[in-house]
Amino acid sequence: MNYKQSGTFNTPAVLLADAVIFALGGSHLELGEHMLCNEYFPNDAMKMSSQLQEALVHYYDFLTGYENLLRDGGERFSPNISSDKVNIAAWGPVKGSVNTVALRVGDRIVIHLLNFAAAKHLDWRDDSHNQAEPTTYTDIDLAIRSSREVKNVWVASPDIDGGVLKSVQWKSSGMKIDVTVPSLQYWTMIVIE
Numbered sequence: 001m002n003y004k005q006s007g008t009f010n011t012p013a014v015l016l017a018d019a020v021i022f023a024l025g026g027s028h029l030e031l032g033e034h035m036l037c038n039e040y041f042p043n044d045a046m047k048m049s050s051q052l053q054e055a056l057v058h059y060y061d062f063l064t065g066y067e068n069l070l071r072d073g074g075e076r077f078s079p080n081i082s083s084d085k086v087n088i089a090a091w092g093p094v095k096g097s098v099n100t101v102a103l104r105v106g107d108r109i110v111i112h113l114l115n116f117a118a119a120k121h122l123d124w125r126d127d128s129h130n131q132a133e134p135t136t137y138t139d140i141d142l143a144i145r146s147s148r149e150v151k152n153v154w155v156a157s158p159d160i161d162g163g164v165l166k167s168v169q170w171k172s173s174g175m176k177i178d179v180t181v182p183s184l185q186y187w188t189m190i191v192i193e
Contacts, residue, residue, distance in 0.1 A: 013126030
């Protein structure tokens with residue numbers, strides 16, 4: 001991250017990159033004795049802020065705690081989601097929108113909301129060291145098309161309360177589920193059972 005820079009890592013760039021990588025079921029080598037800023041591992045020209053250190057603990061706890069939903073395969077699909085509050089776009093990343101990645105994992109539907117609404121660029125390494133912190137949205141009403149019977153909907157995010165899962169308000173009408181997502185900063189995962 002922040003290749004050929006010095007000083008402090010750009011927290012928004014690191015967290016947005018990790019959110020995307022983890023939501024897509026991947027991982028990457030970024031930590032050792034220090035956070036890596038280039039391919040020469042002993043190079044420790046960049047330091048992590050205390051905010052980034054704390055956030056990374058939550059991100060890696062989230063990756064481990066929900067590994068069955070993040071890394072156990074599943075069938076990817078493009079969900080039909082709309083919102084009056086935020087611009088929703090299917091995955092590939094689109095600046096100025098909240099992008100979705102969705103999987104069918106067993107009898108669950110997992111939808112990741114990735115917040116690119118304030119993104120300055122889509123350079124994952126943030127070579128310019130200027131990725132912006134995303135706007136935090138609260139109480140996002142989503143309409144999700146689904147042909148399945150819904151028993152429960154919950155959300156979790158490494159950005160809120162250490163990633164603890166929470167049941168959310170939802171209602172089903174015909175082929176549509178209305179869900180209120182309490183918060184989205186970088187990444188929120190919705191699970192429909």
